[in-house]
Amino acid sequence: MKQLLFILFLSVASIPTCNAINEAEDSLLWKDAEQKMESGQYEEAARLYDSISTKTFSNYKEINTHKVEDMRKTYSIDELELENNKQQNHLLRMILIYLLGLIIVSVFCVIYLKHQKKKLFHSQNALQKAKEAVEESIRNKSLFLSNMSHEIRTPLNALSGFSDILTTPGIDEATRIQCNEIIQLNSRLLLNLINDVVDISCLDVSNMKFNLKTCDAVSLCRNVVNTLEGIKQTQAAILFESSLHSLEIVTDTLRLQQVLINILVNATKFTKEGAITLKLEKEDAKEMAVFSVTDTGCGIPLEKQDKIFKRFEKANEKVQGTGLGLSISQLIIKRLGGDIWIDSQYSNGARFIFTHPLNQGEKP
Incomplete structure (x- = not known):
């Protein structure tokens, strides 16, 4: 019986106590139980040990209950923090995805604008070249008309004037020969002018064939x-x-x-x-x-x-x-x-x- 009580004591003694007042009361009860054991009052000692054990287990349960509650609170806090972290991570991911999409759209817009700017630049160049070509064509037309009117008038005046001299009665043979030479010269000049105009128009035709x-x-x-x-x-x-x-x-x-x-x-x-x-x-x-x-x-x-x-x-x-x-x-x-x-x-x-x-x- 004594050995059983001692084993029970050891098992009870192995339970940690956290409250100072309870420890003091348990210490008094413990001493009282030891005295009962020494005096041979085993039943009374067993009752005291049982009381100490019950009280110790009650204190232990209360302490563990508080610890479990604290752990639950801590776990709840951790769950909240984890949930907050998840929400923050999700928000960060959404922000990153949005920023990435915004960057991609911005890059696409920049490339598109550069492409459009390049096309506009080429269009402006083409328009400028076309404008210059038109202006050049107008200048050439005016210059051509001016040149031709001057160049054609000179031989025509000579042809007209010296033809009149040839028809004048009484001119000598030397004058007649000189007038004829001048008429022939200006006729060739006029023919060359016309040939130049014909050539410049014909040579622009891409399918013109040469006699090789x-x-x-x-x-x-x-x-x-x-x-x-x-x-x-x-x-x-x-x-x-x-x-x-x-x-x-x-x-x-x-x-x-x-x-x-x-x-x-x-x-x-x-x-x-x-x-x-x-x-x-x-x-x-x-x-x-x-x-x-x-x-x-x-x-x-x-x-x-x-x-x-x-x-x-x-x-x-x-x-x-x-x-x-x-x-x-x-x-x-x-x-x-x-x-x-x-x-x-x-x-x-x-x-x-x-x-x-x-x-x-x-x-x-």
């Missing part, structure tokens, strides 16, 4: 120089130079001859004395014939060299001509697969150079 065939460029150059030497209106000599005895090229003979005549006649207008030299060379590396016309005249100012191939452009407005010859020559040369330019390094007059392929890959 093989010819000797050396022989062609000699014939052109001999022809112009007989009808030139200048003291300058017209010469031909080439180290080649012959050079076969595939070309439109009449068109190539027209280009050479245009450039040489243009040189005679600005070269009063000295020499006008047509030179022909062969460029083996590119399979090209290279033509050049060099004169000792007044030359072309550098500021006008870039515009000299435009329609109705004239180096000197006082010199007779429509300003179409070089433009027509450029169109012909490009259609034949070559190129034409002014030698800006030559300063003793003017030098025009153009290339012509020896063979035509495709017909223009």
